[in-house]
Amino acid sequence: MDELDTAILRHLQEDARQSNRAIAEKVGIAPSTCLERIRLLRQRGVIRGYHAQVDLPALGRRVQAMVSVQVRPLNRDVVAGFERSVSELPEVLSVYTMAGSDDFLVHVTAQDIEHLHAFLLERFTNRREILGFRTSMIFQHLTNPILDPLPPTP
Amino acid sequence: MDELDTAILRHLQEDARQSNRAIAEKVGIAPSTCLERIRLLRQRGVIRGYHAQVDLPALGRRVQAMVSVQVRPLNRDVVAGFERSVSELPEVLSVYTMAGSDDFLVHVTAQDIEHLHAFLLERFTNRREILGFRTSMIFQHLTNPILDPLPPTP
DNA sequence: CGATGATCCCGAACAAAATTCGGCAGCACT
DNA sequence: AGTGCTGCCGAATTTTGTTCGGGATCATCG
The missing domain is CATH 1.10.10.10 (Winged helix-like DNA-binding domain superfamily/Winged helix DNA-binding domain)
Structure with a gap:
């Protein structure tokens, strides 16, 4: 490097x-x-892959939201099961597994508010391991295009 | 399409x-x-670009965190200024501008906990427009590799 | 002090891919 | 049936990917 x-x-x-x-x-x-x-x-695995970045509105995904989720019991099976099944949903862009007051942060896209609402009612309200969740709309998402190596700390 | x-x-x-x-x-x-x-x-702008995905630990970035930020006053200049200056920092992967109790969600990487701590003290604690911020460590980040178009709602 | 080996880079040769463009087929409209 | 339009194809040309032998540099070691 x-x-x-x-x-x-x-x-x-x-x-x-x-x-x-x-x-x-x-x-x-x-x-x-x-x-x-x-x-x-x-x-060496430094490059993990090459991906086309697509325009979300062009794919009919006009709204974005971040959903904070708490699950119980907080054990390995429940966590792994949540990660796997939620990350496979077409509306889900990514799943962050977290430390802190919330257990997951789920980045979601939908066609519009109605679709988002229906999605949450169908996929989150029903799940028994979900203790609760809060949804926050995303106005804008900026991404840093270039990541350089940070110097190692000795 | x-x-x-x-x-x-x-x-x-x-x-x-x-x-x-x-x-x-x-x-x-x-x-x-x-x-x-x-x-x-x-x-047509459906494809916005092509990007190599890099392995964060290989770049010396071994910890990730999500920082929820509240700024005041919540006006156009403060919001735009925060977005621009924060998204340019090398430790910042992306900035979400949000509706809800928090104004921004900042995805950051650092070499280790000490570096993360120093980064927050240097870049967030000092800023006058920042009312407060909460930091949550990220254990894992799963991303959906394929996004298909969602059918339009009539 | 020169030999040895390892490492990294280059450039030529060949195979494969990108790019251009003329033309053909299908289709809607007249 | 004629006309224009759109999207696709395939051959020709230019550009690129890929391989491989060899040379430069440097550190190690006899």
């Missing part, structure tokens, strides 16, 4: 579909070298 | 760096057709 790897990673985070040659040129190395570096980053 | 576009989108979300030919073959059309479809998806 030298600064060459970091530079390559930066470019792949910016645009994962640009050609290997373009990246090689930008970071100032030969295409073959760049290809090998990318292969190693992938193999 | 027919089911052909949907299929292409699915493959690009799964692996954005696979070749156009591979996608074309999987969805059963000619490479040239597939290329044109992808170009249009990009142009």
